[in-house]
Amino acid sequence: MKRKSQSKTARLTRRTFTIGLGAAGFVAGTAPFNIARAQGAALKIAVVLPRSGYLAPAGQSCHRGALVAPKVLSDYGYKVELVHIDCESNADVARTQTERAINDGAQIIVGAFDSASTLAMAQVCEQRKVPLVVNIGAAPQLTEQGYKFLVRNFPTGGMLVDNGLRLIKNLLDVTKLDAKTAVFLHANDTFGTAQRAAMDRLFPNAGLPFRLLESIAYDPKAQDLSVEVTKVRALNPDLLLVVTRAADAIKLVRDMVRQRFEPKGIISPGSPGLYDEEFYQGLGPLSDYAIYNIPWANPKAQMTQALEAAFKSENPKFRFPVECFNVGFTFEALLVAAAAHKRAGSTDGTELMKAIRETNITDHVIIGPAIKFDEKGQNIGIPSAAVQNRDRTPTVTLPAEVATAAPVLPMPGWQKRT
Amino acid sequence: MNLAIVLNVVIQGVLTGLVYGLMALGLSVIFGVVRVVNFAHGEFAVVAMYAAYLLFVTLGLDPLISLFPIAAAFFLVGFLLQASLVNRFVGRSEHEQFILLVGLAIIIVNGLLMIFGPDARPTNLPYSFDSYLLGPLFIDKARVYAAIGALVVSAALFAFFRYTTIGTAIRACADNLTGAAVVGLNVKRLYALTFGLGLACVGAAGALMVTIADASPLLAQAFTLLAFTIVIIGGLGSMTGALVAGILIGVSEALASFFLAPSMKSMFSFALLVAVLVLRPQGLMGRRV
DSSP, rough: HHHHHHHHHHHHOOHHHHHHHHHHHHHHEEEEEEHHHHSSEEEEEEEEESSSSTTTTHHHHHHHHHHHHHHHHTTTOOEEEEEEEEOOOOHHHHHHHHHHHTTOOEEEEEOSSHHHHHHHHHHHHHHHHOOOEESSSSGGGGGGOOSEEEEEOOHHHHHHHHHHHHHHHHHHHHHTTTOOOOEEEEEEEEEEEEEEEEEEEEHGGSSSSSSSEEEEEEEEEEEEEEHHHHHHHHHSSSSEEEEEHHHHHHHHHHHHHHHTTOSSSEESSSSSSSSHHHHHHHHGGTTOEEEEEEEOOOOTTTHHHHHHHHHHHOTSSSSSHHHHHHHHHHHHHHHHHHHHHHHHTTOOHHHHHHHHOOOOOSOOOOOOBOOOTTTTTTTTOOOOOEEEEEEEEEEESSSGGGGGGGOOOOOOEEEEEO | OHHHHHHHHHHHHHHHHHHHHHHHHHHHHHHHHHHOTTTHHHHHHHHHHHHHHHHHHOOOOOOHHHHHHHHHHHHHHHHHHHHHGGGGTTOOOOHHHHHHHHHHHHHHHHHHHHHHHHHBBBBOOOOTTTTTEEEEETEEEHHHHHOOOOOOHOOOOHHHHHHHHHHHHHHHHHHHHHHHHTOOOOHHHHHHHHHHHHHHHHHHHHHHHHTTBBBBTTTHHHHHHHHHHHHHHHHHHHHHHHHHHHHHHHHHHHHHHHOOOOOGGGHHHHHHHHHHHHTTOSSSSSOOO
């Protein structure tokens, strides 16, 4: 009996062949309708961010951007469904959570503020053929390792430093500051060391009028930076160039005040830390006059205004001018994904990636030309602005066409702040 | 190299090291008597930091004053924790004790994250940005006050163990548990008192630490690891050893940062740890068992 049944299931009859052929024809015939359904359905995006751990302040800021994005995108005709994932400022967690998100049906991944976590996620996305849109992450290797399922709408460390150094030169010209020496102090994480490598490569040919006395790496998780500041003070530079995160930027300034070290300027050639709310809250007037040369939101753009309005209504406790960098780039990453989905009319990873690579978005949030990606998946057209803290608010001081105030250098002494 | 700058670095290391030492003292006291390693040590220190921060922002209490009520509250917490929970695990296998206290540590850190979020909370005291100028030396006021506080609390603890009846009884438990029980000492009560004293030390150290570092849940693991390193270098159960090792770690980290690279300073603490484990496994001031 048993043998008879087995032989029955194994045998291909004319009837089963006809049914199979019919089914295949039905599937093939209705395929265009699947595409139509994909166009109508929301794109499922996993947003992986470091919402806890030492990068949490910035991760939370990006998260606020992701939370308001669906409403703004919907007003522009894009449908997205977001899954919010915390990678705990840990690359291993980022990798496993990305894998899990894809298993749970995520069609595009966006993240992850931190280069180390993004690199870990890129490997998973590449294997699973799911597009990864990098919101923030400057390590050059992200777009230098030949990933086919990754694009980055954020400058590389080299681009940041290149733009940043050019703006430092402009700042010195505009303020007529006589600076002869500088020290470069940077966090020793993936981002910080990438910035260091870019500085080492670009500074000698940047044509700046000052000498770089030393580059000093520090642990951003250190409890204080007193020894680091003592070391810098011993060199007595005119300018302190920094690559920081929020918490260590506070420690840095606090120890500078304690040791009465007053350089003519604190300038970041492109890093977070000096514009975080945590920095303003922790230091009050001592946070003023620090300058950071980074891409910034264009206050005149229609989409920025729409994003700001949505952000204010959802986050009354947070200031958009302080958060616009993290919020803006996270929103733009989601915009890239949503626009590609609309164009592709498919949720297939390869189709989506093809559409993402053909991105050409002129109306967007961050200052600069249309969002486009080169063959490596890098948007190479993102300029920087020189933003200075004034009255505890980020204020664009250069380039002149988008500036709302003139830069102030040398910065007033610590005791002269009110 | 300017000698004044090096001296400045050494002084900073000594001052920070004294607070480190006080923090590790609590761990050493608990292990020396109860023979339970408190794997939630750093987490309790961070809770104390948040307590000092809250008392400052709500009542305007300087951490140098609030350390006393915080230490008292931590004593009570430690006493109750030992009496209700940890005593059940005394004498059980080490991995069971480990799981219990690591579990407690995870609960504390996540509780702090839920209540305060991940941002560091600075306590901006009137003297937070001030320093003493002694010739060419800049010495942070906050660090000086914290170090003096650490010395006072340590001296009080030493005096308690040396000159009070309860302190002598606790030392008796540490030296010879069976003998202490035979002469009628209430060992479980003394264990609870010891755990309370250990946590009071951590409470005081956390309150002092908030004057020189911002309160953040993320510090907890680093503090636990630091306290272990100090206690092992100083000698498990040795109170003097904990203070000496605290200063040693503080100075070695400061000098390594200055002469080599700031990012290499933790490496020196661990190199010191490895050297002590190889050359003097009982620690600098520990007794050979």
